[in-house]
Amino acid sequence: MIIPRxxxxxxRAITIEFSQTIDEHINMQVIAxxxxxxxxxxxxxxxxxxxxxxxxxxxxxxxxxEELKNQLQQKINIVENTSHLNIAEKKQGVQHIEIPVCYDIEFGFDLPWLTTHLNMSIEDIIQLHIENIYRVYMIGFIPGFPYMGILHSKLEVPRKHNPSLKIPAGSIGIAGKQTGIYPTEIPGGWQIIGRTPLALFNKLNKPACLLKAGDNVRFIPISKKEFDQLQ
Amino acid sequence: MSITILKPGISASIQDFGRWHYQKDGIPVGGVMDKISSSVANIICGNEVNAALLELTLHGTEIVFNEDAYSCISGEGCNAYINNTKIEFNRLLKIKAFSILKTKPTRYGCRAYLAIAGGFQVNKIMGSASTYAASGIGGINGKNLTTGDIIHFANTINKSVDHSTIQIGENGFGYANWHVNFKHQHNNSNHISIDCVKGPEWNLFNEPSQQYLFNSSFTVSNDSNRMGYRLEGNELSLIQKQEMLSSAVAIGIIQVTPKGQPIILMADAQTIGGYPRIARVSSADISKLAQCRPGDVISFNEITEDESYNKLRELDKKIDQLKISIAMTNR
Structure with missing residues (x-):
């Protein structure tokens, strides 16, 4: 049983910390x-x-x-104790989203470096990236930026020592066990492997973000031509 | 009815109490840095406390009033002049059309708030007019104010605010004959004390660092802005180097970078952070902190979570009483 802190x-804000790990089940508990x-x-x-x-x-x-902390503590203790099960994540609202990605090296400009660092071909890197279905663990860093995982262990790479000054909107990056998408142009330190023509964030849309924590994402490889058509 | 920005000065932006309910999408709350001063300016104008107003950072702002307006300026960080006559803060003013307001340097403080009776009419994005320039959200075209910007306002003044006695003088403005009795902490110094509560990762810091936090002082670096205040002083370090998993952060959190530098998160900070949090500023003291300018020196004073919580409640009460007292005196 997990005793949250x-x-x-x-x-006027409290945090319930369930653990200090990137774990799908813990995150499901958070979303639940x-x-x-x-x-x-x-x-x-x-x-x-x-x-x-x-x-x-x-x-x-x-x-x-104080009252709120106590009430939450009690509520969590009851749920976690009595059932020995995590409360089930309600499935309504969880989206399964396919995100088209062009892995052309024009967009995935860190692919050449990754091939030497990982000792793998570009095709293998793409294959491993599209194989998994990713969970959106949280949105943060900048509006609409999804932290997704868990990346195939063979693709684990460190962040750049010197962040790139301009990462274009839609860029797909990897870092550690995570993969993410830059919603707007910004400096960033993740290794860039491709780009999606989809808009991740639009302040005038409702909701403004394409993704939310708890969603499932699958990347679909597309050609440069398809990218241009979709944009 | 409108005003035109002739010069924004060091920085000027439209703010209200911020953008709530979207932090899960990575959108910071933002909003006014000094909630007390902005509330006072709005209350004196008879507006809702959270009405959109102008946040003027330090000095150099020049604004022309295109029509007559009831207005109030609160806060610190500048002296304000209308048609070259110095004006008092925290007073209801009637300003004649074509008057020019200028702000000039002063020794203390950092932010002044210009409210207009009836409120500025700015499109709300996600429920707020606040400018979050980093993502181009809110304000006018998502940007801080710039020369030539025209901001419209409604020409209404709440009946509960007595403005009948105002006589416009030769200088193009006049004061209402009443004053507010609201004692709020003006810095009036370049060395201030800020109340803090131990943070979630307090225990991960080594003893000298814990001592430094409450027994030494820190200087606000030039690299400070609406996102955060970087502090210079003794290096703070963990007992054991470790990576933290990112979680939500809020205004006032004092996080420490791997190099040992504390950063106090302010209004426009990211929603999620991954540095250890040695302490947090008591929420009631955020306004005082917002008045610190680069070069100011801060000492942190430890209080308990209970004390901090009660301090914020007391502050809310004081602001409510101000609202009531203005309505009472003007009956």
Whole structure:
């Protein structure tokens, strides 16, 4: 059984930390608690922010921090203790999304370096990247940036020592056990292997982000021509 | 009804209380840095406390009022002049059309707030007018204010605010005959004390670092902005080097980089962070911190979580009382 740690990060925000690992089951638990709290909000609830293995809850002035911590602790103890099962992630709302990616080296400009570093052909790298179905663990860093995993162990590479100054919007990157997509042009340190023509973030859309924590993603390889048509 | 930005100065932007409910999408709350001063300016104008207003960082701003307006400036970091006459902060002003407001340097503080009765009319993106320039969201075209920007406002003033007695003088403005009695912490110094609560990773720091935090002082570096304040001082280090898994962070969190430098996260900080958090600023002291300018010196004072929580409640009460007292005196 996991005994989560509950602590404050603000006078009106607390974090429930389930563990310190990137683990699909822990993250499912995080999302399950997020869904539980969002669908049965307590008086004064504002919003939840899920991360890899923790859930942060923001609340308003009419909510007592000590009482809230105690209530959550009790609720979690009951659920986790009695069933010995993690509360099941509600399946409604979880999206299964296919993301087209062009792995042309024009877009995946770190592929040549990766071939030597990983001692693998570009084809093998692409094959290993498209083989897995990835879970979106959380959105952060910049609006709409999905942290996804878990990457095939053969593809694990470190971040760049000197981040690239401009990573174009739609770029697919890998770092450690993770893969991610840059929603907007920004400096970044992940190794870039391709690009999607899809918009990950549009402030005028509802919702503004294509993905959310808990979603499943599969990458579909496309040609440069298809990329141009889709853009 | 509108104002035109002649010069933005060091930095000026439209802000309100920020963009809530979207942190799960990676969108920072943002909003005003000094919530107390901005609330005071809005309340004096008879606006909702969270109405959109201008946040003026330090000095150099020049604005022309294209029509008559009721306005108030609060906060610190500049002296303000209308048509070259210095104006008082925290007073309801009536400003005549074509008047020019300029801000000039002062020794203390960092941010002033210009509110207009009726509020600025700015399109809300995701529920807020706040400018989050890093992602081009909010404000005018997602950017900080720039020369030539025209910002519209509604020409209304709340009946509860007494403005009947204002006489516009030769200088193109006049004051309402009442003052607010609201004592809030003005820095008036370049060395301030900030209340803090131990952070989630406090225990991971070695004893000298824990001592340094509360017994030495830190200087706000030039590399500080609405995202965060980088501090210079004694290096803070962990007992044992370790990588942290990223989790949500909030305004006031003091995180420490691998090089041992503390950074206090401010309004526009990322939603998720992965550095160890040695402490957090008591939420009620964020406004005081927001008035620190690069070069100012900060000492941290330890308080308990309970004390911190109660301090914020007290602050909310004071702001509510201010609202009531203005309505009372003007009945």
């Amino acid at each position: 509950i602590y404050s990060i603000h006078d 608690w997020q869904q539980e709290i969002e669908s049965n909000p307590f008086p004064g609830f504002i919003e939840c922010v899920p991360a890899y293995s923790s859930l942060t809850i923001y609340f308003g002035a009419d909510c007592n921090i």
